Amino acid sequence: MGQPTPAVEPIAVALPAMQALASRLWSPETRHHPGQLAWSYAYGLPEVLHHGPAAVFHRDDAVVAWAWAESDDWMEICVDPAALDGGDAAIEWFLDRAGEVAVRTMVLDTEEHVIALLDRAGFLVEDGPWFTHHLLDLAELGLLEVEGYTFRHVEHGEAAARAACHRDAWSATSVVTTGAYERLMSTPPYRTDLDWVALDAAGRMVASACVWLDTATGVALVEPVGCLPEHRGRGLAGAVSAAALRAARDVGATTGLVCPRGDDGYPVPMRLYQRLGFQPGPRTITLVRPTARA
Ligand SMILES: CC(C)(COP(=O)(O)OP(=O)(O)OC[C@H]1O[C@@H](n2cnc3c(N)ncnc32)[C@H](O)[C@@H]1OP(=O)(O)O)[C@@H](O)C(=O)NCCC(=O)NCCS
Structure with missing residues (x-):
């Protein structure tokens, strides 16, 4: 060799x-x-x-x-x-x-x-x-609903609203602009049917979860997840992640993967994923x- x-x-x-x-x-x-x-x-x-x-x-x-x-x-x-x-x-x-x-x-x-x-x-x-890698057998994933909100995947042409939803959840200084999101949407293995949002009664995107499916391994990675501050604590991040992962399961995914912080400095995301059934693995x-x- x-x-x-x-x-x-x-x-x-x-x-x-x-x-x-x-x-x-x-x-x-x-x-x-x-x-x-x-x-x-x-x-x-x-x-x-x-x-x-x-x-x-x-x-x-x-x-x-x-x-x-x-x-x-x-x-x-x-x-x-x-x-x-x-x-x-x-x-x-x-x-x-x-x-x-x-x-x-x-x-x-x-x-x-x-x-x-x-x-x-x-x-x-x-x-x-x-960060601690967490895995989930997608056969075990249930449907989560949150009263007053609807869930759907995004469409091409919605980069502006989708990017704003991410930015408003993360921080005003986030670099996820409309142009950046358009580029993201054209980067494999991105697909709109696995990029989900929660809408409030007025139809505004208020929480989001993007799932990336590797069809060769069946592993669906959740990255990133966000919920607007004024809508937090109602289960939206968990529900929108579950919706996106169920969509991934429908097209062949078998395993969910997510990589939240594992140290004590930022504990909420890990708790949210473990509530969905994700199990901690390597760090x-x-x-x-x-x-x-x-
Ligand atoms: C982390 C984040 C997505 C949670 O959104 P959310 O819609 O409030 O989450 P959920 O309502 O689904 O809550 C999930 C769990 O976290 C808990 N939680 C949510 N916010 C919390 C807070 N500020 N303090 C303590 N616990 C909190 C909830 O009580 C729930 O736990 P429980 O089911 O045991 O009660 C949201 O705070 C956010 O967008 N943060 C900025 C971006 C980020 O860190 N994303 C995650 C990393 S990819």
Whole structure:
């Protein structure tokens, strides 16, 4: 077997290959899902997100590893356990590009092969907020209703209202603009039939949940969920998430996935997903390669 060969590309070009590797390797013990990558790529406009390129490593026409400069000091990394040399090369590419700045990355605590590569490259575990992957057997998901509200999926052409619903739930400074949402809607595996909203009696979108289905694995990722402050505490976030996941089940999804904060700093989302039946699995770990300056 030869050395994996890299292709360094803008993220817009590299994304499908990165998603393909994430899908091929997916298990409850891996971090990346094609939908999470799509969201990270497209939740804002390129001139706002300032994403760097990705280095995608192939062997015999198969993608075996990649590293993405989500920013100059933040690396996303995905490595086939059967191609550790590709993982080494991906990390080396990122560190060469980063120069002397401290760089960070995040893995699942179950991704031991990636952790070993990062350890060898000088990364250290860092304290801080973390996320717990949660899984749900979709056969167990019931229908939730909230009196006074209706639920439906969005349509193409509704990017403005859908983006406003997200922004009003998250923060006024959110970068999810109409233009960004239009771009998101054209990023696979996005599909309108899995992007759900709750409407109040006046027909305003007041809560939302976007689900991303990887048809190869049957895993439906919920990302993101939001509810306008004045409508919170009525079960809307749970109900709209359940509606979107049931729609995903109707088109072949078997497993729900969601990745809320697991530390005590932001406990509400985890509680909301566990009420739907999601079970906690592995957690994330942040690692830092301190500045290379002596
Ligand atoms: C998190 C969020 C989506 C919850 O929306 P919501 O419609 O109020 O949620 P629900 O009514 O379905 O409540 C779910 C659970 O969280 C609880 N909860 C909701 N808001 C809470 C608060 N401020 N403090 C404590 N508990 C709260 C509810 O009581 C419920 O728990 P219970 O069923 O055990 O009573 C909403 O606060 C939000 O949009 N926040 C900003 C965006 C965000 O963090 N999204 C989630 C991460 S993807």
